[in-house]
Amino acid sequence: MPDSRSPDALSAEIEIPADARPVPFRGGGFHHRRHPFLAPVVLLVLLALWQAGSSTGFISPIAMPAPKDVFGAFRDLITTGALWTNLSVSLYRLLVGWLLGAALGIAVGLMIGLFSQARASALPIVSALFPVPKIALLPLFIIWFGIGEGSKVATILFGTFFPTVISTYAGVDAVDRALIRMGQSFGLKWSSIVRKIILPGAMPGILSGFRISFSIAIVLLVAAEMIGAQHGIGAYILMAGSIFNLGELFAGVIILSAIGLVGSWLIGLAEKRLLDWRA
Amino acid sequence: MRIILDHLSHSYADTEVLRDVSFDLRAGQIVSIVGPSGCGKSTLLRMIGGLEQPTSGRVLISSAAPEGSLNPLTYIFQDFALLPWRTVEGNISLVLEDHGITGAAAREVISDVLSRTKLSDFRRAWPRQLSGGMKQRVAIARALAVRPAVMLMDEPLSALDSQTRELLMDDLVELWTRTPFSAAYVTHNLAEAVRLGHRIVVLSRRPGRIREVVEIDMPLAERADRMAELEPLQRGLWEMMRDEAAAADRELAHA
Numbered sequence: 001m002p003d004s005r006s007p008d009a010l011s012a013e014i015e016i017p018a019d020a021r022p023v024p025f026r027g028g029g030f031h032h033r034r035h036p037f038l039a040p041v042v043l044l045v046l047l048a049l050w051q052a053g054s055s056t057g058f059i060s061p062i063a064m065p066a067p068k069d070v071f072g073a074f075r076d077l078i079t080t081g082a083l084w085t086n087l088s089v090s091l092y093r094l095l096v097g098w099l100l101g102a103a104l105g106i107a108v109g110l111m112i113g114l115f116s117q118a119r120a121s122a123l124p125i126v127s128a129l130f131p132v133p134k135i136a137l138l139p140l141f142i143i144w145f146g147i148g149e150g151s152k153v154a155t156i157l158f159g160t161f162f163p164t165v166i167s168t169y170a171g172v173d174a175v176d177r178a179l180i181r182m183g184q185s186f187g188l189k190w191s192s193i194v195r196k197i198i199l200p201g202a203m204p205g206i207l208s209g210f211r212i213s214f215s216i217a218i219v220l221l222v223a224a225e226m227i228g229a230q231h232g233i234g235a236y237i238l239m240a241g242s243i244f245n246l247g248e249l250f251a252g253v254i255i256l257s258a259i260g261l262v263g264s265w266l267i268g269l270a271e272k273r274l275l276d277w278r279a
Numbered sequence: 280m281r282i283i284l285d286h287l288s289h290s291y292a293d294t295e296v297l298r299d300v301s302f303d304l305r306a307g308q309i310v311s312i313v314g315p316s317g318c319g320k321s322t323l324l325r326m327i328g329g330l331e332q333p334t335s336g337r338v339l340i341s342s343a344a345p346e347g348s349l350n351p352l353t354y355i356f357q358d359f360a361l362l363p364w365r366t367v368e369g370n371i372s373l374v375l376e377d378h379g380i381t382g383a384a385a386r387e388v389i390s391d392v393l394s395r396t397k398l399s400d401f402r403r404a405w406p407r408q409l410s411g412g413m414k415q416r417v418a419i420a421r422a423l424a425v426r427p428a429v430m431l432m433d434e435p436l437s438a439l440d441s442q443t444r445e446l447l448m449d450d451l452v453e454l455w456t457r458t459p460f461s462a463a464y465v466t467h468n469l470a471e472a473v474r475l476g477h478r479i480v481v482l483s484r485r486p487g488r489i490r491e492v493v494e495i496d497m498p499l500a501e502r503a504d505r506m507a508e509l510e511p512l513q514r515g516l517w518e519m520m521r522d523e524a525a526a527a528d529r530e531l532a533h534a
């Protein structure tokens with residue numbers, strides 16, 4: 001048995017030479033810390049600079065509206081009730097188009113992911129139609145679905161359908177085959193394997209596809225409303241631009257940004273709920 | 280229940296993986312299957328479990344599975360194969376749900392298998408919170424939940440560090456001693472093969488053929504303390520495998 005002195009005795013014996021110094025630290029940097037107050041401060045500083053520039057005449061009102069013009073435009077939107085008219089039609093088109101596009105996209109993406117016949121037959125078509133800017137098809141959609149809501153919803157639906165198909169089947173492909181083999185080895189039913197193994201495994205891919213398809217939906221919403229609509233945020237922005245009312249134009253853009261932020265916040269909530277297992 | 284491998288051969292495209300393998304798994308016995316990497320051990324196990332079909336030969340089952348066995352041939356995988364989106368409890372209930380065992384009945388089974396694998400405190404933990412050894416215990420608990428007739432274990436301890444491996448070997452011996460089960464235990468680790476196998480089937484390098492079948496009479500429970508007596512046997516196995524393993528290693532480098 002080796003000698004069994006107490007741990008204290010063992011460590012007390014180390015003798016430290018006179019020239020001993022700490023090892024220089026070089027491990028810092030390259031990682032992110034939280035700075036929760038920085039973003040609002042930067043925003044306020046930019047607003048202040050903008051207001052100062054506009055009121056001193058440094059920023060020409062022809063190039064950039066003054067902040068107060070933008071606030072004025074918002075006040076008009078609210079007092080005349082135009083905010084609600086425009087926002088409600090836009091949200092209706094956006095949500096109906098996006099939800100239908102995403103739901104159909106998940107269904108078709110699952111088929112392509114699960115069945116080789118579906119993959120062989122549908123994937124070439126999806127790949128061929130995916131890169132076509134759907135706004136180019138708006139005239140066709142107007143002929144098919146009429147000048148009203150149908151053509152706008154259809155544009156958004158088609159625009160979000162294809163990216164959802166692709167992110168869904170890629171998500172299915174990314175599911176660990178070992179987990180599927182495990183399910184088979186325990187004799188799980190085919191439907192159980194799809195519901196309990198493949199779908200949850202593909203969920204991270206599907207949800208990150210939602211982020212992409214939502215921003216595509218906003219782009220198409222504005223484009224479709226600029227081409228042929230009386231109401232909606234896109235129509236409002238187009239109108240403001242044509243009479244050089246930059247305050248209203250900026251107000252419209254800020255509303256779009258808010259819609260985008262709320263959408264990605266909601267998708268973030270869904271991720272927290274559905275992907276809580278990832279931590 | 281008895282499983283008989285009858286002149287099994289298998290090829291993938293033009294790679295011959297297994298050649299004329301015949302042996303049997305008997306009730307209450309653990310058969311260790313050792314061989315150099317790439318010799319077809321996992322393939323062999325997949326065929327025993329019905330996940331793959333041999334090019335020629337047959338895998339036969341004789342006599343019915345014991346009463347109440349939900350999944351007679353049950354795997355334990357090297358990489359655990361736990362669903363990361365289900366808790367420990369959820370991973371076990373997964374294999375019960377399709378048999379209509381839910382609610383109180385399921386909770387009872389889950390409590391039982393968790394206590395047998397010393398996991399009762401981890402019922403609601405996520406797989407990501409568990410160490411490798413814990414994850415493999417969960418996989419063992421999941422396998423026990425379906426009351427298997429034969430456990431098919433593919434290098435179940437190979438992803439674990441050597442200390443955890445020792446602990447889990449003791450646990451497996453304890454589980455077997457309490458309720459003997461039959462198992463095919465695939466490993467490349469000769470110490471594991473000798474500790475857990477009533478019989479050891481030694482395969483050659485690819486294409487895997489049976490080089491030797493060794494019986495060990497010493498009871499499993501005594502082996503940990505009497506390892507010295509098994510040492511010559513283990514060395515003999517290593518002598519037999521060394522050249523094969525070296526050749527297999529060079530082969531893989533060419534592939």
Ligand SMILES: Nc1ncnc2c1ncn2[C@@H]1O[C@H](COP(=O)(O)OP(=O)(O)O)[C@@H](O)[C@H]1O
Pocket residue numbers: 291294296314315316317318319320321322323485
């Ligand atoms: N699905 C497959 N398709 C083609 N070759 C395979 C497949 N599975 C395994 N192999 C090949 O068969 C041989 C045996 O594989 P495996 O049974 O995994 O060996 P072991 O488990 O003994 O290491 C290896 O050379 C491997 O590359």
Ligand SMILES: [Mg+2]
Pocket residue numbers: 320321322433
């Ligand atoms: Mg293997």
